[in-house]
Amino acid sequence: MEGLRTLVICQKVISKEEFEEWKKKYNNAQASLQNRDANVQEVIEQLEKNMELLGITGVEDKLQKDVQITIESFRNAGIKVWMLTGDKIETAICIAISAGLKSRNQRFKFMKEIRDKDAIEKIINEGGEENICLVIDGTSLDTCLKSEYAERRFIDYASKCPAVLVCRCSPTQKAIITKRMKEFCSKTVASVGDGGNDVAMIQESNVGIGIVGKEGLQASLAADFSITQFSHLRELVLWHGRLSYKRTASLAQFVIHRGLIISVIQAVFSIVFYFVAIPIYNGYLMLGYATIYTSLPVFTLVFDTDTDKENVLNFPPLYKTLQKGRLLTFKTFLIWTSKSLYQGSVILMFSVQFFNDSFVNIVTITFSALIIIELLNVYTEINKFDKKMFLVLFLTGVIYFISIILFRHYFNTAYIDFTFIVKVMLIVAIAWLPLHLIKKIIEL
Numbered sequence: 001m002e003g004l005r006t007l008v009i010c011q012k013v014i015s016k017e018e019f020e021e022w023k024k025k026y027n028n029a030q031a032s033l034q035n036r037d038a039n040v041q042e043v044i045e046q047l048e049k050n051m052e053l054l055g056i057t058g059v060e061d062k063l064q065k066d067v068q069i070t071i072e073s074f075r076n077a078g079i080k081v082w083m084l085t086g087d088k089i090e091t092a093i094c095i096a097i098s099a100g101l102k103s104r105n106q107r108f109k110f111m112k113e114i115r116d117k118d119a120i121e122k123i124i125n126e127g128g129e130e131n132i133c134l135v136i137d138g139t140s141l142d143t144c145l146k147s148e149y150a151e152r153r154f155i156d157y158a159s160k161c162p163a164v165l166v167c168r169c170s171p172t173q174k175a176i177i178t179k180r181m182k183e184f185c186s187k188t189v190a191s192v193g194d195g196g197n198d199v200a201m202i203q204e205s206n207v208g209i210g211i212v213g214k215e216g217l218q219a220s221l222a223a224d225f226s227i228t229q230f231s232h233l234r235e236l237v238l239w240h241g242r243l244s245y246k247r248t249a250s251l252a253q254f255v256i257h258r259g260l261i262i263s264v265i266q267a268v269f270s271i272v273f274y275f276v277a278i279p280i281y282n283g284y285l286m287l288g289y290a291t292i293y294t295s296l297p298v299f300t301l302v303f304d305t306d307t308d309k310e311n312v313l314n315f316p317p318l319y320k321t322l323q324k325g326r327l328l329t330f331k332t333f334l335i336w337t338s339k340s341l342y343q344g345s346v347i348l349m350f351s352v353q354f355f356n357d358s359f360v361n362i363v364t365i366t367f368s369a370l371i372i373i374e375l376l377n378v379y380t381e382i383n384k385f386d387k388k389m390f391l392v393l394f395l396t397g398v399i400y401f402i403s404i405i406l407f408r409h410y411f412n413t414a415y416i417d418f419t420f421i422v423k424v425m426l427i428v429a430i431a432w433l434p435l436h437l438i439k440k441i442i443e444l
Contacts, residue, residue, distance in 0.1 A: 004058035005094050010051035022047055060098065066231035068100035073234050075103070075162070077316035078323055082164040084174045086197065089137060092167040101163050102133040109161075111136040114143055117150055124153055129160045138168035145176060155184045174201035182206065192233065193219040209233065238319050239309050247302045249328035250381055253336045254298055258374065260337065262289060264344025265366060272352060285367060285410060293371050293400050296392050297378045306383040339435060343373055346431040354423045364404070364411045365420075369427045371400050376432045380439060 014022075022043070029039035074081050083101055085092050089112065096102050109132040114120055120143055136144075136158075144154040158164050159181070166177065174191075178201050181189050191198070191205035195215035199222045202208035210223030211230060220226040225236065262281070269280045281289070312318055326332075351365045375393050382389060404411045 004060055004098075005091065007057045007059070009054045009057070010048075011054055012047070012051045014047075063095075063099055064230045066229075066234070068098070070231050070234045071100045073238060073313070073316045077238060077319035079237070079319070080159070080162070080164075082158075082166065082177075084166045084169045084177065084201065086169055087167060089135060089167045092165055093135065096133065096163070096165050101165065103162075106131055106133050106162060108132070109134050111140040113137065114140040117143055117146065120144055120150065120154065124157045129157060130162075132161055133163040133165060134158055134161045135165045135167065137166075138170060138173060141166060141169065141173055141177075145173070145180075151180055152184050155180050159185050159187075171197040171200045174198065175204045177201075178204040190237070192230070193223075195219055209236070234313060235309075238316055239312050242312060242319055242322060243305065245322050246306065246327060247304065249332075250304070251298065251301050252328065253332060254301060254377070254381065256333070257336045257340050257377070258290075258294055258298060260340035261344045261347075261374075262286070262370065264341055265348050265370065268345050268348040269362075272348065281363060281367065282410070284407075285363070288403070289367075289370070292403075293396060294374050297375055297396050300378065300389045300392050301381060303386075303388065304382050304384060342435070343431045347373070347427060350427045350430060354427065361415050364415065365424065365427075367411075368400075368404075369424050369431070372397070372424070372428050373432050376428070376436070380432075380436045 025043045025046070026040070029043045030036065032039050071081055081101060083092065083096060083099075085095070087095070089110075093108065102108070109123075109129075111120065111123060111134070114123075120140065144150050155177075166173070169177075174197075178189055178191055181187060182205075188207070189205045190207040190209060191201045192209045192211065193199070193202050194211035194213045196218035198210075198219045202210060202219060202223050207225070208223035209225045209227060210217075210220035212220045212226060212228050227233065227236065266280055270276060279286075307318070347366050347369050351362060351369065355361065355365055375397060378389075378393065379385070404413060404416075
């Protein structure tokens with residue numbers, strides 16, 4: 001139940017004549033040219049009968065701290081865990097139980113010493129992979145890897161099992177399994193190892209993680225990430241991995257939106273003014289828009305968190321929501337594209353409507369509304385607002401208004417009054433507020 005390595009100690013008192021007779025059979029079995037191992041084992045079993053039990057020992061494999069809770073967290077997060085080891089089956093099973101790879105309600109299903117593809121096919125056709133821990137040795141694995149069809153059948157079957165334990169596995173076999181998982185299942189594979197025999201597997205995976213330990217630095221040097229404890233995987237995957245995906249998805253789509261909205265303004269400007277072939281903003285304003293006025297606010301999204309680290313680590317199912325990939329899809333791309341089209345069109349059309357007697361100041365009007373809307377869009381996407389984000393947004397707004405005063409040959413400051421500010425704020429409200437309210441209503 002606890003995965004201890006057990007050793008049963010027994011004794012049997014025999015006479016010298018009995019021993020001499022058994023020794024003769026044992027020597028003959030060892031000298032046989034055919035089925036030597038089977039003959040030796042048969043002779044040994046003749047002696048190991050009617051023995052007296054002296055005791056049983058239980059030795060625990062010393063694992064690193066929090067190995068079991070780490071694997072249990074991965075299971076609850078919907079992450080499949082496979083153990084590829086060179087140990088023999090008995091040792092690997094003990095480690096799998098003590099490490100929590102196999103839960104108490106699961107049973108082992110063995111593929112041992114199978115050299116016939118038909119036998120492998122028969123086991124696969126039995127099904128029942130929903131609640132088993134599949135155990136396969138190197139010999140059976142070689143049989144499964146003999147052809148592409150057999151590989152595909154085995155990988156498809158094993159990937160449906162909650163846990164897989166591969167024993168007597170060579171470094172080459174580890175790398176092949178990793179490669180086939182990527183090819184046949186189209187899954188992201190992370191390989192974790194601490195020795196030189198794990199280097200090929202780590203390099204073949206999508207993400208390689210090396211553990212610095214007593215077996216040297218080969219795995220750590222070959223990996224993408226290096227850690228000192230296996231338990232650090234829990235924080236690396238569930239916390240940093242989750243945040244990395246959410247932040248990357250938000251930042252990537254926001255950068256697309258930031259470039260598209262100014263293109264929409266230019267397109268609508270050309271249409272409204274009879275397809276005139278002049279840019280609405282000169283090169284310096286375009287450069288300032290992409291760097292000074294919007295770069296820092298946009299990159300504050302990489303500091304955003306939707307919840308605390310403690311909550312994420314205590315509730316691993318939160319990670320499951322990311323595995324469906326709904327934060328970065330063609331649908332979300334269309335949503336951001338629609339947002340850009342709407343806001344860009346509103347900015348220019350309402351600027352023309354509200355300031356129909358001031359077409360010469362169209363740059364000041366539209367650019368001011370654009371910068372304010374982009375700052376508010378950043379605010380809309382932030383889940384947890386803090387002082388750093390507020391400071392960045394505030395300083396960007398201040399820098400823009402200072403630049404209006406300093407670069408008067410780009411902006412007509414004489415036209416800026418209270419009415420101008422009210423109309424610009426009205427354009428901002430029409431372009432930003434409906435989308436912001438829709439997002440908040442959907443989140444509720």
